[in-house]
Amino acid sequence: MDLKRLRYFVTVARLGSFTRAAEELRMAQPPLSQRVQELEAEVGAPLLDRDSRPLVLTPAGRLLYDQAVQVLQKTEAMVTSMRRLLSDERPVFNFGVVPANFHSSLASIIREYRRVLPGVEARILELNSLEQVDALRTGRIDAGISRVEVPAEGIRRIVLREEPMVVALPNDHPLATLEEAMPLVALKDEPFIVYANNPRPSLADHVLAQFESRGVSLSRTIEIDQYDTALILIAAGTGVSIVPASARLVTSPGVSYRPLVEHITSPIIFCHREDDATSELRALYFALAQFLTECGHPIPKELRLRTDTALD
Structure with missing residues (x-):
């Protein structure tokens, strides 16, 4: 055929x-x-x-x-x-990451990965969750880190952890000075900014679903394509948003972050081809496990099992 x-x-x-x-x-x-x-x-x-x-x-x-x-x-x-075997070029491992999606920890993961496999060059491609599926199937990337569950034949997915989400709002907003956690209903009359990456679903759909499931109707939403644009709009006083807590590690002048009363999280999902048994991927399992341990996060069972196998 x-x-x-x-x-x-x-x-x-x-x-x-x-x-x-x-x-x-x-x-x-x-x-x-x-x-x-x-x-x-x-x-x-x-x-x-x-x-x-x-x-x-x-x-x-x-x-x-x-x-x-x-x-x-x-x-x-x-x-x-x-191609890699017959080439004199340095081996390359391609990571797919969701654009501007607060992967502040990615640098630490890649540093650990390079320590384990110093001879491999690590590259990053910005791809949304659906694009990562196609990129894995065609070999454009070797592994991906996404925020949305996209079940797909031949792709293994491991939820590394559930990250809490927080409110992002202008520094001079009246709600920014509150010390207590903020309920979702407090945002219903605020211009709400969502950063949607097409094709959908995206993290924006996950955030909007949190309001809907709790019966909170937003009076106005502003949909933009890039998180960087959302930060500019928030700092300018145009609106508010809900973002993963790791966004606080990124310097954003004019933006404040407040905790939510509701326990809302966003998954961090590691994905790769199911039949991939290369040493490069095994090294990534080890690097991810090391990083989670150093941050005090539990290691998912599937990740732990494969890490133990990789070290045998």
């Missing part, structure tokens, strides 16, 4: 559109459609319901899609491994 046809089919199925898939693959739509038709002829069954919008997989299409994703993932990993 031709790998290129499989890749074309997986892209169409993932995006639910021949037009969008052709754009991503940088090819014309007619030959893309023809390649998928050839694949359908080869397997002897239709793979897509072309009458639906977006396109929907048939039962045969779903079965092939699940298998094709794994085949393409393993092929890409094999090619990457061979």
Whole structure:
């Protein structure tokens, strides 16, 4: 079975559109459609319901899609491994992180990682949670740290910890001087800033869901793309927001942080390819365990088990 046809089919199925898939693959739509038709002829069954919008997989299409994703993932990993083996270049380990998402601890993790594997170059790519899934499957990154649970075939996810969230508001805001914790309802009439990364879901959806689940209706929301922009708007007195507590470690003139009455957290999620057994990934398990221990956080059971195995 031709790998290129499989890749074309997986892209169409993932995006639910021949037009969008052709754009991503940088090819014309007619030959893309023809390649998928050839694949359908080869397997002897239709793979897509072309009458639906977006396109929907048939039962045969779903079965092939699940298998094709794994085949393409393993092929890409094999090619990457061979390229590294045959290259004289320094080995590279690529981290995917959610843009501007308060990874103040990432520097410490990478420092520990470089201590364990000094011969490996660590690189960082800014990708949202959904983009990390595709990047892992295609080999663009070797591991990711995200904030949103995105279940995906062939991707292992470990919640490292649940981080408390706090209110971010202008220094001169009347609520900034309160010593006691602040309830969510106190924010209902404030212009509320959400930093949403497309495609959704994003951390913004998680934050907004906290208000909805408690019956608090916000009078006005301001949606922006970047957290840096949110900080500028907050410092300028334009609005308030809710952010992970580690945001307080980032210097933000004009912004104050207050604790919440409600216990609201945001998960920090470590993800990688399920079948990855490289020494580079094992070193990252060890670095993460070391970092959590030094910070006084418990080590997740799955992370501990794999760390123990890596040290055997």
